[in-house]
Amino acid sequence: MEIGIIGLPRSGKTTIFNALTRGNANVSVYTDKPNIGISKVPDIRLEKLAAMYKPQRVVQAEITYTDLPPPPEGSGNTRGIGGQHLNFLQSVDAILIVVREFEDSGVAHIDETIDPIRDAQSLMLELVISDLTIIDRRILKLEESLKGAKAQERESISRENTLLDKVKTQLESGTNLNQQDLSLEEIRRLSGFGLLTTKPLVIVMNISENQLSNIDVLEQNISGIFSESNVRSAVVCADLEMDLSQMTSEEELEFRNQLGAVEPGLNKMVKLSYDVVGQISFFTVGEDEVRAWEIKHDTVAQKAAGKIHTDLEKGFIRAEVVTYEDLIELGSLSKARNNGVLRQEGKDYTVKDGDIMHVLFNV
Ligand SMILES: Nc1nc2c(ncn2[C@@H]2O[C@H](COP(=O)(O)OP(=O)(O)OP(=O)(O)O)[C@@H](O)[C@H]2O)c(=O)[nH]1
Ligand SMILES: [Mg+2]
Structure with missing residues (x-):
């Protein structure tokens, strides 16, 4: 991050x-x-896991x-x-x-x-001004390109223009982009512009x-x-x-x-x-290394595995997952397995904050 x-x-x-x-x-x-x-x-959970495994390396x-x-x-x-x-x-x-x-x-x-408070508002205003400058520049460019455009192109240009106008009006009235009521499609269309109030x-x-x-x-x-x-x-x-x-x-x-x-x-x-x-941490544990990894909160297991190594993402078979609380309570992965709290999860499993993951893969 x-x-x-x-x-x-x-x-x-x-x-x-x-x-x-x-x-x-x-x-x-x-x-x-x-x-x-x-x-x-800093993460107290990582410290507790390190105390349990006494690994050679602890990586925050x-x-x-x-x-x-x-x-x-x-x-x-x-x-x-x-x-x-x-x-x-x-x-x-x-x-x-x-x-x-x-x-x-x-x-x-x-x-x-x-x-x-005044200073925070003044910095936030600078973010708004940066966005308005980008939007104005884009609107000018669209007006230019409208001149020689064919009928088909006109349609998409005017659609973009309408969106930018709408966003600009709201920004000028004090509503930052991330507070504006925009569809997913509109957010996607704006995503390449580098707008800071998002x-x-x-x-x-x-x-x-x-x-x-x-x-x-x-x-x-x-x-x-x-x-x-x-x-x-x-x-x-x-x-x-x-x-x-x-x-x-x-x-x-x-x-x-x-x-x-x-x-x-x-x-x-x-x-x-x-x-x-919206960032969360999951952990990997072992005698060599106990480590925390940070990912976005809605990341699926296969993608999270790629954070550890690209091979783990490419050759992902499944992940063995246990919650931090269960592992700490039971004391080891094998006890977690025997108690039925070590789950087998597929590539589409959404990783949760505090999950301990062991990825099985084949390349
Ligand atoms: N008394 C006091 N002085 C502080 C505090 N924080 C920063 N300063 C002082 O304020 C001055 C500026 O601090 P910096 O951290 O350099 O501020 P900056 O925002 O990075 O400054 P620029 O990069 O020049 O914009 C320094 O002399 C700091 O010692 C604080 O909490 N109390
Ligand atoms: Mg400075």
Whole structure:
């Protein structure tokens, strides 16, 4: 899964990126180069399975985060999304918007005052503007091609025009694409255009350390404001999370306890990203390796097998599947088999979150 991080200048994007990827990218130094890094997905189930199998290797699922710098200040119409990064943003699974709530007179805000809701709305508006620009360009092109078109072509051009007009009107009145009432066929026809308001969003409010005691109230407020089905929000203190991400897990735990058991920001953000994208994990187990794999929630067994290796997809015979809960309760795959909870599933079986899968294949 790939996630793009955007936000106004100095909102704390790179600090959050470092916290998510345990990275060391330069904060507070502006650069127009994106930072790319990988975040290991924390999953207590994987730890329990590893404790059971004591394998040589434990492999967590991964999310790739890209921290996209805003355009240089005063250089164009947009302040959060640089035009040169738009193409990249079109390919991500979700967009993470960082907004600033922390107070620090040493860090200037581009609009002088601190207002995270305003900033989130302004970034969302930039996504809308990007979509409107693409749609307008396409409509112009269609008008051009209408000139020399034959009767047959005219029909399909005018059908596309009608669709784009409809989508544009709704966008202008504030309805993002993923909230619009579109048929599957219409969604398919729009899918190649790289429209950004189709993407799931995670809004991350970056607070100061002295606001930590208020984190639950802030979280309730922001999730009440951005309550659309494809938007999630979280409140974290990026500065603190970055510092903690550089420590050993024992040190980190001790500090978190001192601070009142703050839930790791990484866990929160990863959980929300999974949830909003509709991503789930399945596991493979054995003495060599215990591993988590991430897939979209409606993936069938044969396709999921391809995530492990293309041979497993090509030569797929069937999968032996047991739920995580059953395996943990019974203690081994053979006991699961003897108890009749190890199921034989065919290629069209929809893999569930937490399934333990063993793929039988023949190439
Ligand atoms: N006090 C405080 N400062 C923070 C916090 N998060 C980030 N900062 C500071 O804000 C400044 C900008 O942080 P960055 O993470 O570089 O922000 P950015 O959004 O990546 O900035 P650009 O890439 O320049 O747009 C740095 O000086 C950070 O140390 C925070 O939670 N509290
Ligand atoms: Mg940065």
